[in-house]
Structure formats: C-alpha cells, structure tokens
Amino acid sequence: MPELPEIETIKQGLLPYLTNQVIDYLIVRHSTLRFPLSPTILAQSNNQRISTIIRRGKYLLFVLDKGYLLIHLGMSGHLKIVNPTDTPGKHDHIDLVLKNKLVLRYNDPRRFGAWLYFTEDFNTHSLFTALGPEPLTEQFNSTYLYKKTNNKSLAVKSFIMDNKIVVGVGNIYATESLFRAKIHPQSKTGLLTFEQVDELVQAIKEVLKQAIKAGGTTLQDFCDIEGKPGYFVNQLLMYGRYNKPCFTCKQLIQITTIGGRSSTFCPNCQPLNV
DNA sequence: CTCAGATCCTGTGCGC
DNA sequence: TGCGCACAGGATCTGA
Numbered sequence: 001m002p003e004l005p006e007i008e009t010i011k012q013g014l015l016p017y018l019t020n021q022v023i024d025y026l027i028v029r030h031s032t033l034r035f036p037l038s039p040t041i042l043a044q045s046n047n048q049r050i051s052t053i054i055r056r057g058k059y060l061l062f063v064l065d066k067g068y069l070l071i072h073l074g075m076s077g078h079l080k081i082v083n084p085t086d087t088p089g090k091h092d093h094i095d096l097v098l099k100n101k102l103v104l105r106y107n108d109p110r111r112f113g114a115w116l117y118f119t120e121d122f123n124t125h126s127l128f129t130a131l132g133p134e135p136l137t138e139q140f141n142s143t144y145l146y147k148k149t150n151n152k153s154l155a156v157k158s159f160i161m162d163n164k165i166v167v168g169v170g171n172i173y174a175t176e177s178l179f180r181a182k183i184h185p186q187s188k189t190g191l192l193t194f195e196q197v198d199e200l201v202q203a204i205k206e207v208l209k210q211a212i213k214a215g216g217t218t219l220q221d222f223c224d225i226e227g228k229p230g231y232f233v234n235q236l237l238m239y240g241r242y243n244k245p246c247f248t249c250k251q252l253i254q255i256t257t258i259g260g261r262s263s264t265f266c267p268n269c270q271p272l273n274v
Numbered sequence: 275c276t277c278a279g280a281t282c283c284t285g286t287g288c289g290c
Numbered sequence: 291t292g293c294g295c296a297c298a299g300g301a302t303c304t305g306a
Contacts, residue, residue, distance in 0.1 A: 002299060034282080034301080058300075075300055076284075091284080110283045112300060154277055163301075170299055219299065220286085260279060262297080 002073050004058060004135065004168030005211035006222055006230060010079055011055045013225030014104075017081050018050045018062065022099040023069075030093040034074060034114040037094075045069050045117050056122065057131055057167030067119035069096075070127075074112025080105050081225055132166045135204050140166055142198040149189045149197060156192060157185035158259040160204065169204060171261050172217055172239045177203040179238035179270060185263045186256060187273035196273075210235060238264050 002010070025046050031037035048064040055061075062069040071079070082105045084097065094106040094115060106115070122128055133139035148165055159165055161174050169177070178185050180203040183196055192200070216222060216230030219240070223229050237247050242255040246266040255264050 006299075032283095072300085074283095075298070108283095109285060110298090110300095112282070152276080158277080161300090172299065217299080222299075259277090 002058065002077070002216070002222060003170035003173050004055075005173070005208055005214075005232065006216035007055055007058050007060060007073070007168075008212050009216045009224050009230060010073075011053050011060060014053055014060075014079070017102060017225065018098075018104070019052060020049060021102075022047065022049045023064075024097045024099045027095040027097065028093070029088065029095075030091075030111070033093070033108065033111050034072070035116065037115055042069075042115060042117050054122075056128060056134070057163060058170075059127070061122055067117060068122050070114065070116040070118070070122075071106070072114040074108060074110060074114070076110040077106065077108040077113035078221070078223070079225065080107070080227070130164050132162075132164050135166050135168055135208055140201065140205075142194065142201045145201055146192075146194050146197040149192055152189040154189055155185060155258045156183060156187045156189045156200075157261075157263055159189040160200070161259070161261075166204070168208070171263075172219075172236070173204070173207050173211065175239040175264055176207045176237060179266065180207060182269055182271075184270040184272040185258055185265050191273040238266070240264070 023045050026042050028037055028039045028042065031039065045064055048066065051063045053060060053062055058072060060071045082103050084101055084103050089107065091109045092105050092107045096104040118125060152159065157174050157178060160169050177200060181196065181199040183200060211217060211232040214230060214232035214235060215224060215228065217232040218229035219233065238253065241253050242264050244253055245251065246253055246269055249266065249268045251266055251268040253264050254267050255262060257263065
C-alpha cells in the first residue's frame, strides 16, 4: 500500500507519540506475516525506550536502547494510535503497548508486512545491505543512476522500482515520475540518454517531495496516524488515469503491464526509446 | 547473469 | 443478490 511519502508521513505522525516512550509489551494476535513472527524475539523490546524513528526506504525502524524494532507495511499495512480498551478488529494483528498506556495498533489484511526485532547495526542487516540510495539524498543523482543503466534491457519502470537501484519508489510514484520525465515506462533502461536519466532523477525527487508535502496519496484507505488521508491524489497526473485525456496533450492515456503491475502512460508525451 | 512472471494473502469492484 | 474473476500501494523467488 504505502510508498516512501506515505511511510515518511506515518513516521512524522508517530514521532510525537513514541519519542522517549517506553515499550511495556506486545500483543501478537496473528504471527504469519511476511516472516513468521517470533513473539519471544519481539518480547526483547519490552521495557526499552524508543529514542527516535528512522525511515529507510519503506522500512520504519524504532531505535531502542539496544537494537531496533523494524516495521514494514507491505501492501496493506496500517498503523494507528488507540486506547487499550478499544476492541481490536479483524486484521489488527499486533499491539505495541506503551508504559503510558497508549497502544500502537498494526492492521494488515494481506499480511505482506513485517515486524522484526534485532540488535545489529541496521545497515549490516541482510534486509538493508543491498538497498540502493535514498532518493532524496545527494547520493541519488544522474551520474549514479546513469551508471546503473549500463546496457540493461529491462523496462525503465521496473528499473526504478528496484530497491537495489533506489529505494521507496513504488507503482504510483514510478508512473508519475516517468510521465513528468517524458519517458515511456517500457523503454529499455540501457537505451536512456544521460539527459533522460537526469530528467528522471529530478522528476523522482520532485514527485516524492511534493507527495510528502501533501501527506502522501490516499487511493482507498491510506491515512496518517491522526486518521487523515493524503492529498497527493489530487496531483496525480498519470497513475489510475487509463483512458482519460492526458493533462498535457489531451490524447487518451494507455495502459500496459510491466513486471506484473499496471502501467499507465501517454503515447504522445512518453515516446518509447528505440 | 538478467529479466519476466509467479507468489505470498485478503478485500473490493466489476460483469454476467 | 450472488458468483467468479481481475486487480490492489511490496518484495522475493523461480525458471527460462
């Protein structure tokens, strides 16, 4: 469900509730997520203070006295702050109960998400070692990305959605970035010119920054910790607009499947590299 | 090695 | 109203 701007929005919303709070205990109601949860291992976070929260790609890391509590929302994960007396619903799989009696409740119908506790430096953890740069840092630049294109024949959309290349870009923001950079999502990565890669890098940064400012994109049910939707949905120019007129040229937007994901594009504004 | 497709899982919305 | 199917914001594995 959430991409980088949504995770960043959630992180910002969580900080005032969780910073310097102490975990009392966790309640696990359903342990088969993306990795089977070990309640024993998660229980090691009991009585630990949360000093801050880090976002890396689409992962959230609660920084504890010793180690990290990692949360990934997968496609359908949600977090909300509730009172201990609030009755859990159908897919409310985990409660993180704070000493101050507030509860961080995790809901995830499809259970593609993850919760882990580990003590090593997160940068050396196997989930993180292969990750590409954060898109909103200086490490993600045209020179870097152009080097990575290196004769690859895969579709550029799959390329920018690959976490090893750059983190945080999912189907919505890949679609939006490619439209803004005027690149066909099916274009072979290795055929991109340096100028196109440069446009793409700038487009990814712009789109993500604007989306963070708008509090993310709510398609169906994304909301921040306060329950508010994200307003970037009003700024989507291409995602979800199949058969509607392109905002630039009025031609009808087309759709194709790339890497199993729906991909809309304007056949006029986004010519295929050949 | 690279890349396209299948896979994990449940919910929703559509056409019949 | 109900059924079956396609599809949904992610990440990883398989096999060609």
